[in-house]
Amino acid sequence: MPSLVLESKLFGEMFGSAEMRALFSDEAIVQRYLDVEAALARAQSGLGLIPAEAGAAITAAARVEKVDWEPLAKKTRLVGYPIKPLVDQLSTWAEDGLGRYAHWGATTQDIMDTADVLQLRDALALVEADLEAIAASLATLAEMHAETPMAGRTHLQHALPITFGYKAATWLSGIDRHRERLRELKPRLLVGQFAGAAGTLASLGDRGLEVQDALMAELGLGRPAMTWHTIRDAFAETSGFLALVAASLGKIGYDIMLLMQTEVGEVFEPFIPGRGSSSTMPQKRNPIASELMLAAAKLAREQHAAMLDALVQDHERATGQWQVEWQALPTAFLAASAGLKAARETLAGLEVHPEAMRRTLESSGGLIVAEAVMMGLASKLGRGVAHDLVYDCCRRALDEGIAFLDALAAEPRIAAAASRAELAALVEPANYLGVAPQMVRRLLAGRR
Numbered sequence: 001m002p003s004l005v006l007e008s009k010l011f012g013e014m015f016g017s018a019e020m021r022a023l024f025s026d027e028a029i030v031q032r033y034l035d036v037e038a039a040l041a042r043a044q045s046g047l048g049l050i051p052a053e054a055g056a057a058i059t060a061a062a063r064v065e066k067v068d069w070e071p072l073a074k075k076t077r078l079v080g081y082p083i084k085p086l087v088d089q090l091s092t093w094a095e096d097g098l099g100r101y102a103h104w105g106a107t108t109q110d111i112m113d114t115a116d117v118l119q120l121r122d123a124l125a126l127v128e129a130d131l132e133a134i135a136a137s138l139a140t141l142a143e144m145h146a147e148t149p150m151a152g153r154t155h156l157q158h159a160l161p162i163t164f165g166y167k168a169a170t171w172l173s174g175i176d177r178h179r180e181r182l183r184e185l186k187p188r189l190l191v192g193q194f195a196g197a198a199g200t201l202a203s204l205g206d207r208g209l210e211v212q213d214a215l216m217a218e219l220g221l222g223r224p225a226m227t228w229h230t231i232r233d234a235f236a237e238t239s240g241f242l243a244l245v246a247a248s249l250g251k252i253g254y255d256i257m258l259l260m261q262t263e264v265g266e267v268f269e270p271f272i273p274g275r276g277s278s279s280t281m282p283q284k285r286n287p288i289a290s291e292l293m294l295a296a297a298k299l300a301r302e303q304h305a306a307m308l309d310a311l312v313q314d315h316e317r318a319t320g321q322w323q324v325e326w327q328a329l330p331t332a333f334l335a336a337s338a339g340l341k342a343a344r345e346t347l348a349g350l351e352v353h354p355e356a357m358r359r360t361l362e363s364s365g366g367l368i369v370a371e372a373v374m375m376g377l378a379s380k381l382g383r384g385v386a387h388d389l390v391y392d393c394c395r396r397a398l399d400e401g402i403a404f405l406d407a408l409a410a411e412p413r414i415a416a417a418a419s420r421a422e423l424a425a426l427v428e429p430a431n432y433l434g435v436a437p438q439m440v441r442r443l444l445a446g447r448r
Contacts, residue, residue, distance in 0.1 A: 006334050014292060015299075016334030017341045023123050024330040027064050030072075032115035033086055034062035036219070037102050040111075040194070043214035049207060050101040054094070058102050061093035083108040105196060105203040105211065109229055109317065113193035116329075117221060120238060121190055123333050124182065127245070130340035131179050134249075137347035138172035139444060141165065146440040149430045150266060150357035151368060156258075158368045161361060161429040164266075164352060166436040167255070169443050174248045176447060178241070185241055189234045192221035198316050199227035230313035232325070236304070239329060242336040243297075243304040249339040250297025253290035256346065260287045266356045270349030289342040296339030303332035366404035366427035370394055373408065376426045380417040389414055 005015050013021075022028060038059040045055030068089060075085035083103070091099035103111070146165035151158050194212045195201055201208025216223045228234070259266045269289050310324035361368060370390055377386040393407040393414070400407075408414050408423050418426075425431055 006331065015296075015338045017126070017337040019126055020123060020334055020337035023119060023126070024333065026069075029115060029119060030067060030082070030086065031064040032118045033083065033111055034064060034090065035118065036111050036114045036215075037087065037090060037106075038062040039218035040104070040106060040211075040215050041102060043211055043218050044101070044104055047207065047210055047214055049204070049211065050104055051098065053096075054098040054101040057094040057096065057098040058090070061095070061099065062090060066093055081108045081112070083111050105201070105208070106194065107197045109322070110194045110196070113229070114215075114219065114221070116235075116325075117190060117192055118219065120235075120329075120333075121221075124186070124189075124238075127242070127333075127336065127340065128179070128182055130337075130344050131175060131182070131245070133344050134340070134347055135172060135175045135179060135447075137344070137350075138168050138175060139447065141168040141347070141350065141352070142172055142440050143444055145352060145354075146437045147433070148352070148354050148357065149361060149433060150354075151360050151429075158364055160371060160434075161368060161432055163433055163436045163440070164354075164357065165440045169440045171248075171252050171255075173443060174251075178245050178248065181241055181244070185237060187222060189238055190221055191224050191228075191234065192216045192219055193224060193228060195224075195227035195229065199229050227316075229316060230318050232307075232311055232313065232322075235325060235329060236307045236311050239300075239304040239307040239332045242332045243300045246293075246297040246300035246336045246339045249343045250294045252343060252347075253287075253293030253297075253339075256290045256350075257287045257294070260285070260290070264356070264360060266353055266360060268351040268353070269346050270351065289346045292342040293339045293346075296335045296342070299335035300332050300339070303328040303335065307332070361429045364404070365397060365402075366429075367394055367397060369427050369429055369432045370404070372432040373404075373423070373426045376422075377414060377417055381413065385413075 006021075008015075038055075041050065041058035042055035044050045045052050066089070067086070072082065072085050072089065075088075076082040079085060087103045090102050093099055094102070142165045144165065145168065146163060148164045149161050150164050150167070152160050152162035192212075192215065194215050196203050196208070201212065204211055213223055256267055256269065258264070260268055268285065269287055271285075306324055306328040310321040310328065313321045374383070374386050374390045377390065380386075381389065389411055390408070393404065393411055396402070396410075397404045397407040405420070405423055405427050408427070409420050414423070
């Protein structure tokens with residue numbers, strides 16, 4: 001297997017969308033470093049801390065196309081961080097020697113943290129768009145199949161009838177909460193960092209907060225209430241959000257895989273010639289997208305565990321924990337994007353087979369609605385008596401291989417209490433859906 005599946009020519013596109021992979025490329029993050037340096041120069045020019053023309057000159061020069069990658073990589077390994085060698089290059093690009101005013105009063109982590117926030121802002125926009133599309137597909141499925149009966153399952157056994165719309169609506173309810181979580185997360189996450197070497201902005205004297213405010217205004221980011229060099233809860237909250245999203249998609253994928261089993265066949269991923277095929281078994285239609293949804297859930301969870309561990313940092317600047325983020329947070333976004341992409345494509349074209357759902361409902365010969373029969377007879381025979389008689393009829397139907405309705409009609413005390421037509425109505429699964437359709441419509445009506 002490749003050393004890093006996310007960068008693999010074979011598997012990379014399966015474990016991260018192309019758009020998300022582009023956002024987390026070297027070129028993208030270095031450009032954001034340069035964006036922050038340029039914004040800082042503009043802010044300081046506007047405040048008169050550096051020459052007025054320096055901001056424009058540094059902004060014009062701060063383009064990733066100018067980067068000489070080999071010395072940047074070599075010096076990054078030497079220094080441990082990319083900002084000093086990058087600023088060394090940037091300082092030579094600006095006209096009239098104005099590059100010497102780049103990085104004025106900043107520290108490496110200020111630039112990297114703020115660039116990361118810019119990167120995460122764009123990444124979350126992709127996540128948000130995927131969630132919106134997934135929610136729209138689920139809402140359509142829920143509405144279309146609000147009254148399509150299918151077997152509900154508990155402990156992998158038939159329980160009671162539900163509707164496929166009900167199942168889709170349960171999936172949708174979780175996705176809608178993730179959309180809400182994202183709206184709540186943004187104000188806490190989208191806050192920049194500019195605090196200097198120990199977080200006090202001492203290098204700028206009494207002008208530090210002015211510069212901080214001006215920089216955040218330039219970048220469209222929130223102003224930090226306090227320096228957060230070693231207070232990383234917002235980043236960990238983000239990885240937790242991604243883990244939750246990926247896990248919810250994993251649950252959907254797991255359900256789809258089970259419903260795609262040969263002996264079930266109630267739903268299928270969209271058909272694409274060759275997708276999910278076998279090298280030796282031509283009949284196979286494997287649930288490839290759903291498998292990726294499940295795998296992404298597991299990968300995103302592990303990155304969140306690493307981010308939680310990295311929260312425990314020492315004093316005002318960390319010794320190693322910060323570097324954990326460099327691996328864990330991009331991986332979390334890539335893994336989540338893989339699950340989102342697979343879910344978006346699958347749910348937009350999910351094949352639903354009501355006739356197979358009906359066949360499954362009928363496969364137990366009516367036993368799936370034994371509760372309905374018991375409750376229907378309870379008012380005539382008493383609940384305890386009804387329970388015991390229906391239980392005996394269930395056992396007889398299973399032992400003798402006869403229809404549940406026939407077993408009920410053959411029981412004298414039941415036959416005396418209800419006609420065969422009444423019993424037939426009780427064993428009809430579509431008559432025992434509870435308020436599943438109403439739940440679906442209430443959810444859809446209350447969405448925003």
